Amino acid sequence: GEDVEQSLFLSVREGDSSVINCTYTDSSSTYLYWYKQEPGAGLQLLTYIFSNMDMKQDQRLTVLLNKKDKHLSLRIADTQTGDSAIYFCAESRMDSSYKLIFGSGTRLLVRP
Amino acid sequence: DGGITQSPKYLFRKEGQNVTLSCEQNLNHDAMYWYRQDPGQGLRLIYYSQIVNDFQKGDIAEGYSVSREKKESFPLTVTSAQKNPTAFYLCASSVSGTGGVGGTYEQYFGPGTRLTVT
Numbered sequence: 001g002e003d004v005e006q007s008l009f010l011s012v013r014e015g016d017s018s019v020i021n022c023t024y025t026d027s028s029s030t031y032l033y034w035y036k037q038e039p040g041a042g043l044q045l046l047t048y049i050f051s052n053m054d055m056k057q058d059q060r061l062t063v064l065l066n067k068k069d070k071h072l073s074l075r076i077a078d079t080q081t082g083d084s085a086i087y088f089c090a091e092s093r094m095d096s097s098y099k100l101i102f103g104s105g106t107r108l109l110v111r112p
Numbered sequence: 113d114g115g116i117t118q119s120p121k122y123l124f125r126k127e128g129q130n131v132t133l134s135c136e137q138n139l140n141h142d143a144m145y146w147y148r149q150d151p152g153q154g155l156r157l158i159y160y161s162q163i164v165n166d167f168q169k170g171d172i173a174e175g176y177s178v179s180r181e182k183k184e185s186f187p188l189t190v191t192s193a194q195k196n197p198t199a200f201y202l203c204a205s206s207v208s209g210t211g212g213v214g215g216t217y218e219q220y221f222g223p224g225t226r227l228t229v230t
Contacts, residue, residue: 004154033218042118042202042221043155088154099170100219102154 004091006103013111018076020106022089025070029091032065033100034074037086046074046087076108084110115139116222118203123227125197133188133225135203144186145204145219148172155202161186162208190227197229 004024012018024032029051035043049056049063049072056063062075072089086105093099116137125131137144143162147155157170161180175194180186186205190197204219 008152031218035221040224040226042116042223043204045218045220048218099157099160100155104152104154 004089004101004103006087006089006106008104009107009109011109011111012079014079014081016079018074018079018083018108018110020074020076020087020089020108022072022074022103023070024072024089024091024101026091026093026101027067027070028093029070031092032063032072033090033092034061034063035088035090037088037105039085043088079108079110081110081112084108116203116205116220118201118222118225121223121225123225125227125229127229128192130192131190131197131227131229133190133201133203133227135186135188135222136184137186137203137205137220137222138184139205139220140183141205141220142183142208143206144180145206146170146176146178146186146188147202147204149200149202149224158188158201190229197227199227201225201227 006022031048033048034046036046037043047058060077064073086107088102088105090100090102119134145160146158149155156172158176159178161167164183167178167180177189202224203222206219
């Protein structure tokens with residue numbers, strides 16, 4: 001199947017860590033991506049991970065990939081109010097490299 | 113500054129009219145894409161182009177048309193045949209539609225155009 005699934009909503013307190021989860025179905029995924037979308041704006045690429053990696057860290061962002069379970073997560077440390085946005089995970093596949101399959105997005109709300 | 117521009121940011125049209133959305137990039141990317149985003153949903157691919165003078169249909173191409181006469185430009189026309197045209201339209205580009213040798217496939221997005229048809 002083509003599904004990339006995410007939970008719809010996450011609320012955290014400022015300063016806490018946020019963990020946004022994503023599951024995908026296709027084992028031929030090559031790269032997996034996290035994008036951030038602020039209201040009324042385009043998508044901003046945050047980070048990506050190659051499918052043979054388990055983890056990638058980039059400042060406050062940590063991506064974990066469990067290929068066996070087809071589970072991807074994005075951890076944001078010390079979450080700030082400016083992190084409030086919708087976060088999309090996306091995958092690209094070996095058989096259709098041009099195409100990114102997007103999840104429906106997780107809305108992150110950071111409470112002061 | 114390199115980037116992708118889309119214009120206009122907001123567009124209003126009456127039902128039955130065709131409308132063209134602009135997308136320009138100065139990133140020297142070969143591949144360009146058009147997506148549609150509806151509230152509470154992910155992005156759906158309308159059309160993509162891996163090289164100048166070539167383009168392919170995505171998942172929801174019906175009622176849309178594109179052209180790719182220049183590397184920098186990939187305009188999208190929403191025709192009167194599109195039954196539900198009101199949406200947020202996003203243009204993206206990538207270095208290559210095939211990722212290249214050892215390359216990735218990350219796509220970079222423009223700011224979007226919100227089209228309202230009444």
